[in-house]
Amino acid sequence: MAHLSEETTARARELVGLYPHRRSALIPLCHLAQEQDGWLRPEAIEEIAALVGLTPAEVLATATFYDMLHTEPVGTYMISICTNIACMLRGADDLLSHAEESLGVAAGGTTTDGMFTLEEAECVADCGRAPCVQVNHRFFGGLTADSFDTLVEDLRSGRLAADVPPHGTLIRVRRNGGLRVGTSTGEVASSTATEAGEA
């Protein structure tokens, strides 16, 4: 039995078809697998490897480079609090301490009910609304301790279900393959192809 669902596999094949070389679909496929499972299960990694023509070890070695790809389970909601410079200047450290206390986990941890993973993040490019928080990569700016608690309450009760899709869901719009007008060059051995020139 395949681990990735029929639907996920079909979407994965479509994504692979978007690129001149199938390895390029590696990260998008990891996102898809996370959309299904919440994290990158070993079984999913095996199937991704087959789809992009690599070994599972190669997929894993690539995935671990990227902060958004999780090789261990995470909570239903990934709460990322930015503490980088613009947010630091506007109270992000206090907000993070508050979040740790109110959720009962240190940054990096997951609540025992599996609901929330708390993460200290680098700049999420929303600095005008510091201190900035993302929940499953949806933006919530200008939070205070109180509005943070309200946010957590709303997430818990499901009131924000429409605004914050499940963990791993990046693009709710169908990814259009276009018409493939490009002149695909076939298999290129590696990116170290041609001779050097001056630029």
Added chain:
Amino acid sequence: MTITEPPRIVTSRLGYEDSHTLERYLATGGYEGLRKALTMTPEQVAAEVDAASLLGRGGAGFPAGRKWSMLRKAPTTYLVVNGDESEPATFKDHMLVERDPHQLVEGVVIAAYALGVAQAFIYLRGEFALGLERVQAALNDAYDHGAVGRGIFGSDFSVDVVVHPGAGAYICGEETALIESLEGKRGFPRIKPPYFPAVIGLYGEPTVVNNVETLSNLPWIVRNGGSAFAALGEGRSAGTRLFALSGHVRNPGVYEIEMVKTTFRDLIYAPVLGAGIPGGRDLKAIIPGGVSAPWFGPEHLDLPLGQDEVAAAGSMLGSGSVVVMDDSTCAVRAAWRVTRFFWRESCGQCTPCREGSGWLEKILRRIEDGAGREDDLDLLMDACDNISPGVAWPPQQTTICVLGPSIPSSIASAIRMFRDEFLLHVKEGGCPHG
């Protein structure tokens, strides 16, 4: 102070709630630039961009027209859009991809036409979930509208555009790391030479990499002509530019400002822009172009926002972000936080960057925590010197990419400007700011 009212080049639709839709875009002149471009030759379009003096908005400020002219001739070439926007305190592309995705798509197709590429990729940082959705939706609509794909608007020009999500790694904003990432690999920057993207880029083919904001200017430039763009601003710094203002200001946000005609003081204090520092506090320091840039002090407030002007004063406009720190800010803590960022995000290929960032972070942390020693200041500068010999500006580079040499910027600035504050931390055994 005078705030000039420039034409709004990339922010003209922001007043509309539905600025991201095709309907709004078409009702406000959308895709007219592309239609016009298709009546010109690709060379004519490129010439307009060259005449515009459009400097790249991603950080390095390289003229777009010149970059395009360096693309090696080959049967297959690519255009890659850099929407990784991860330089701390930079948040302008975020706005552009969420609020005006069609403008970006139109810019991409215009550039593809001028360059003669048949395949473009828009690489957006994975954290832009809504941005990814909006750009993908815009692209799907643009395909249906005939603005992307085969035989665009009845012409014989065709191009495919693919939106590609990143997955959280600052270094993937560096153009060769971005290309590696787009090939499905770890984001390790490539050695230049030989890997200049214009020569050996994506899949080994010649590739132009341009920033989101750079390309978002193209519809206006083609519609109004390169000389109309060049008439704004001054000298090489033509047109308008987005500035992302954050930190201790009343009105943080993204502002479109005519280059050179506006100063840091205007941006921070003008009532229609930053509106000043809250609580009537004094300005302590400014980080002018992303955290890779050396800091400025109050004495630089009257410096114009122009690329060459800021470079001559010893820093850079970089990614177009300005962080304001008031007099309550701890300089040690600010430098430490920026350094910790670089330490976390170093890709680890080069020893000076990987190890140096870690040591610098530890030393700064112990000073901030009150366990520092007086000779830690020399140690910091020595470690900075090991990463970038001479700790000069622009920095010397001994590493594969410029992330490494960017690390000393904030540390050297903080020590040069606030040496006494570092010493006070050591003497008092803790942070005087509490």
